[in-house]
Amino acid sequence: AIQGFIFDLDGVLTDTAEWHYRAWQRLADEEGLPFNREANEALRGVSRRESLLHIIGDQPYSEAALQTMMERKNRYYVESIQNLTPQDVLPGVIELLDELRQAGIKIAIGSASKNARTVIEKLGLADRVDAIADGYSVERPKPAPDLFLYAAAQLGLDPSHCVVVEDAAAGIEAAIAAGMWTIGLAPAVSGASPEEHRVGAAHIVLPNLMGVHLTDLQ
């Protein structure tokens, strides 16, 4: 039976994926690098460094330049999350977290972000989670299974008893590699959209967490 839920953060519990995108767009614009919303789809759930490498393509930047660009992007992002409040928790999240706790299911956050703790605090979710695995927890980023395995270990659970909720392809891949059950979140759209493809490998695909109950998932 399911004993633990591991939630990705950006794009699952709150819409910070948008703020990550805007920070990268600002950096790319300043650097004169081609980038847009569509190109950003490939960066969903991808680590800070891998995201930057993707944006610069084959431009020859020094390591020092890469470092300052990553710091700059992070500065823009950190600025934009200052005003996050509990109002920014996505619909259905609180209800599901409460239901899981009631049912005795352990809850962890599994986010690649080094800003995850700040975001969780600002959203007022700290008391609702049992463990946080973030951008400081492991070396290898998603799609490696490491972050989710770390989260399961923090909860004291076997991976096969855990469910991961993700909005990114790299995250679903990581969860499957960890031997966990997966719920992919993708906005409902007609036809074969990129959004559907993103989490197409998940065991269950849902538009969001609104009205989602544990009983439906079991």
Ligand code: G6P
């Ligand atoms: C999450 C987000 C990505 C972000 C990564 C690193 O996976 O979905 O967009 O690049 O975390 O976040 P950080 O805040 O450490 O730059």
Ligand code: MG
């Ligand atoms: Mg995400």
